[in-house]
Amino acid sequence: MILTNLAPDLRNVNLFLVGMMGAGKSTTGQVLAQRLAYHFFDTDALIVQATGQSVDAIFQTHGESGFRKIETSVLAELASYRNLVIATGGGIVLTPQNWSHLRHGLVVWLDVDLPTLWTRLNQDQSRPLLKTPDPRATLAALLEARRSLYAQADVRVAVPGEASPEQVAERVFAAIAPVLRRD
Ligand SMILES: Nc1ncnc2c1ncn2[C@@H]1O[C@H](COP(=O)(O)OP(=O)(O)OP(=O)(O)O)[C@@H](O)[C@H]1O
Numbered sequence: 717m718i719l720t721n722l723a724p725d726l727r728n729v730n731l732f733l734v735g736m737m738g739a740g741k742s743t744t745g746q747v748l749a750q751r752l753a754y755h756f757f758d759t760d761a762l763i764v765q766a767t768g769q770s771v772d773a774i775f776q777t778h779g780e781s782g783f784r785k786i787e788t789s790v791l792a793e794l795a796s797y798r799n800l801v802i803a804t805g806g807g808i809v810l811t812p813q814n815w816s817h818l819r820h821g822l823v824v825w826l827d828v829d830l831p832t833l834w835t836r837l838n839q840d841q842s843r844p845l846l847k848t849p850d851p852r853a854t855l856a857a858l859l860e861a862r863r864s865l866y867a868q869a870d871v872r873v874a875v876p877g878e879a880s881p882e883q884v885a886e887r888v889f890a891a892i893a894p895v896l897r898r899d
């Protein structure tokens with residue numbers, strides 16, 4: 717057997733990574749997909765590909781609500797596939813309709829503390845929601861407002877700031893295997 721590393725129960729399900737911007741959904745998701753021999757998709761990257769515009773440019777031209785509509789369309793399409801690891805955008809949990817798509821798979825929350833998020837994001841100009849006079853306070857407020865939504869995930873993985881993407885992927889793997897076996 718070549719695939720001894722894979723639990724058979726991990727077949728035929730999509731894994732949706734949710735969490736704050738900077739939580740490492742895109743970075744860890746790619747490692748996790750390799751680990752599981754799944755395909756990897758990133759809703760933000762697909763939106764950029766489909767529109768030919770950056771996330772920031774979409775926010776500027778169509779507003780956050782315009783971005784959220786495109787995000788929901790992309791998510792709906794992805795949900796009809798199987799065996800994907802999907803890194804979602806940090807705000808995917810805000811749109812109630814998105815949950816009907818997310819619930820087709822297993823939703824995993826990468827729970828990262830605020831200081832770690834800020835360390836990762838404070839030099840990054842690509843997050844439109846952080847273009848405010850006090851981006852750290854904005855990030856804190858977003859986390860506070862969204863925490864209860866992320867907590868609706870099937871699995872919460874607490875991610876220590878010092879854990880590498882490979883270590884985070886291993887933690888996710890360890891956390892999801894027992895959950896899937898119960899189904
Ligand atoms: N485990 C990690 N250790 C150190 N740095 C990390 C880790 N995971 C991600 N990073 C870094 O943090 C930044 C944000 O990561 P990433 O883009 O994967 O987050 P995200 O959750 O996809 O955010 P968004 O919701 O904005 O798409 C990147 O610079 C990435 O290299």
Ligand SMILES: O=C(O)C1=C[C@@H](O)[C@@H](O)[C@H](O)C1
Nearest residue numbers: 737760771805806807843844
């Ligand atoms: O947290 C958010 O609302 C966002 C996170 C990013 O992934 C992008 O989807 C966009 O910058 C919005």
Ligand SMILES: [Mg+2]
Nearest residue numbers: 741742760803
């Ligand atoms: Mg991302």
